[in-house]
Amino acid sequence: MDETELIRAAQAGDSSAFEELVRTYDQSVLRLALSMLRSPEDARDVYQETFLRVYRNLNQFRFDCSFHTWLYRIATNLCLDQLRRRKVRREEPTVITTAEGTLDRTDAAAETRVEGDPQRNLFSGQIRKRVKEALAQLTPRERMVFELRHYEGLRLRKIGEVLGTSEEAAKNCLFRATQKMRTALGEFV
Numbered sequence: 001m002d003e004t005e006l007i008r009a010a011q012a013g014d015s016s017a018f019e020e021l022v023r024t025y026d027q028s029v030l031r032l033a034l035s036m037l038r039s040p041e042d043a044r045d046v047y048q049e050t051f052l053r054v055y056r057n058l059n060q061f062r063f064d065c066s067f068h069t070w071l072y073r074i075a076t077n078l079c080l081d082q083l084r085r086r087k088v089r090r091e092e093p094t095v096i097t098t099a100e101g102t103l104d105r106t107d108a109a110a111e112t113r114v115e116g117d118p119q120r121n122l123f124s125g126q127i128r129k130r131v132k133e134a135l136a137q138l139t140p141r142e143r144m145v146f147e148l149r150h151y152e153g154l155r156l157r158k159i160g161e162v163l164g165t166s167e168e169a170a171k172n173c174l175f176r177a178t179q180k181m182r183t184a185l186g187e188f189v
Contacts, residue, residue, distance in 0.1 A: 007021065007058070030043060033078075035147050047075075053078075149174055156171050
């Protein structure tokens with residue numbers, strides 16, 4: 001069955017067709033949520049809520065956009081909602097200050113690769129930290145557009161569809177995000 005047939009079968013109540021749709025897109029939805037939220041727990045919650053909403057609203061899908069776009073729109077809206085809630089409630093900080101200095105708990109995991117080059121690992125860690133800081137300075141919408149383009153590889157037209165805006169608006173948002181990233185990353189660019 002092609003995707004359209006799967007969707008129509010799932011709309012008619014075929015649970016195996018719906019399961020096939022989930023299997024087709026589950027990893028990309030989870031990857032999107034994880035890259036946006038940076039929390040495996042929150043990403044799993046968004047992942048589950050995304051497919052729950054798809055299941056509940058599948059009969060409303062009218063084929064006026066691709067299923068992938070519709071699914072990503074649901075997932076990105078849930079991610080943006082989650083990011084807004086984080087700003088409202090106090091989150092446990094990932095950076096803590098100890099007697100020895102500051103410690104970022106997200107970087108506390110030990111390097112598991114035996115073949116790791118210490119100098120390369122140090123530089124890689126510095127870049128990763130700076131990119132994380134730069135991404136945190138973007139607005140949620142800018143970050144979403146930047147990550148959909150650079151981490152998920154979506155085209156601007158598709159990003160516009162996912163966010164419910166025009167390709168031009170997505171392009172402008174990506175430009176602003178890229179300028180901010182370049183400024184924040186300075187010597188690494």
